Amino acid sequence: MTPLSGYLLVAALLFSIGLAGALTRRNAILVLIGIELMLNAANLNLIAFWRYGPHPELLTGMMFAIFSIAVAAAEAAVGLGLVIQIHRHAKTTDLDAMNRMKG
Amino acid sequence: MSFVFYILAALTVAGGLAAILLKNTVHCALALTVAFAGLALLFLELDAQFAGFAQILVYIGAVAILVVFAILLTKGSETPTGGVFSKLWPVGLMIAAAVFAVLGWAVLQTAPMLPKAAPAPVVTVQQIGQALVGRYVLPLEIIAVLLTAAMIGAVIIAIHEKEEKR
Numbered sequence: 001m002t003p004l005s006g007y008l009l010v011a012a013l014l015f016s017i018g019l020a021g022a023l024t025r026r027n028a029i030l031v032l033i034g035i036e037l038m039l040n041a042a043n044l045n046l047i048a049f050w051r052y053g054p055h056p057e058l059l060t061g062m063m064f065a066i067f068s069i070a071v072a073a074a075e076a077a078v079g080l081g082l083v084i085q086i087h088r089h090a091k092t093t094d095l096d097a098m099n100r101m102k103g
Numbered sequence: 104m105s106f107v108f109y110i111l112a113a114l115t116v117a118g119g120l121a122a123i124l125l126k127n128t129v130h131c132a133l134a135l136t137v138a139f140a141g142l143a144l145l146f147l148e149l150d151a152q153f154a155g156f157a158q159i160l161v162y163i164g165a166v167a168i169l170v171v172f173a174i175l176l177t178k179g180s181e182t183p184t185g186g187v188f189s190k191l192w193p194v195g196l197m198i199a200a201a202v203f204a205v206l207g208w209a210v211l212q213t214a215p216m217l218p219k220a221a222p223a224p225v226v227t228v229q230q231i232g233q234a235l236v237g238r239y240v241l242p243l244e245i246i247a248v249l250l251t252a253a254m255i256g257a258v259i260i261a262i263h264e265k266e267e268k269r
Contacts, residue, residue: 003108005214007149010112012210014119014138016203021123023195024188029128029173033135036166037119040142043158051149052217056224059234063242065154069161070246074253076166080173081261087177088263096189 007048015041028083028093032076039072107148115141126187128174136167150223153231 018037025031043065050061087093118138125131139162146155189195235243 001214002217002219003105004217005210006108006112007145008210009207010115010145012203012206013116014142015206016199017116017119017123019202020196020199023198024192025123026187026189027128029170029177030123030131030187033122033131033170036135036162037122037138040139040162043154044142044145047146047149047151047154051151051224052221054218056221056226059226059231062151062154062226062231063234063239065151066157067239067242067246069154069157070250073161073165074250076169077257078253078260080169081257083173084176084261093177 002052004048004052007044011041011044011048014038014044026094026096028086028095029080031095032079032083035079036072036076039068039075043068105148108145111141111144111148115145129171132167132170132174135170136163139163139167150226153226153228 015038018034018041021034021037022031023034025034046061046065046068050056050059050065053061083093086098090098092098115138118134118136118141121134122131122138125134139158143155143158143163146152146158
């Protein structure tokens with residue numbers, strides 16, 4: 001097994017763990033945690049391909065990962081703000097209890 | 104494959120598993136921090152020092168703190184009566200297992216074609232800075248606008264409106 005495929009397997013496992021968390025947890029914050037894990041797994045793939053790719057001096061994968069980190073930070077801020085506002089409105093963060101689109 | 108890689112991979116996966124399996128939400132946030140730290144160390148192991156330290160600063164320093172704040176503001180640390188998992192959790196678990204099976208199969212099938220050990224690239228922070236304001240200046244500007252918009256949007260969404268103002 002090459003080092004690159006080891007990193008890719010770890011990233012695949014982490015992505016699947018995040019997906020399982022996002023699909024099975026009831027708390028909205030835990031769903032956001034699952035999404036963060038999936039984004040991080042993608043970043044690990046980008047960095048691993050940058051390290052073992054043909055032209056690491058061009059910094060393409062590294063730049064992609066850095067921009068992805070910035071986008072994930074923006075996503076986390078807006079997502080958690082939405083969760084706080086929904087909790088204020090519906091008095092719960094339980095996704096199974098949120099079954100209405102009408103406020 | 105080095106010994107360090109196996110330790111860091113085990114730490115990261117264990118942190119991720121604990122983050123979605125634990126009952127107490129605050130414990131989940133702490134386990135998430137462990138997973139982020141493991142990922143940052145994996146980045147450092149991959150000779151991506153700048154990305155590793157950016158990961159520590161942004162994820163451990165900001166996102167984990169935000170998650171803890173959100174948990175405490177929404178009283179999310181109380182374990183709900185009906186269990187922490189959704190009613191349809193077997194379906195979600197099956198979908199995740201199928202995704203992992205496909206991804207793992209693809210990685211193992213292409214493993215012989217992947218490049219073998221490559222020499223460690225020497226990347227200085229100066230090179231990264233010059234790339235950011237040279238070749239990648241347009242994405243940098245877009246990220247700046249996105250972060251400003253996200254900050255304003257998060258404040259507007261989460262701002263506490265008084266009832267009589269509505």
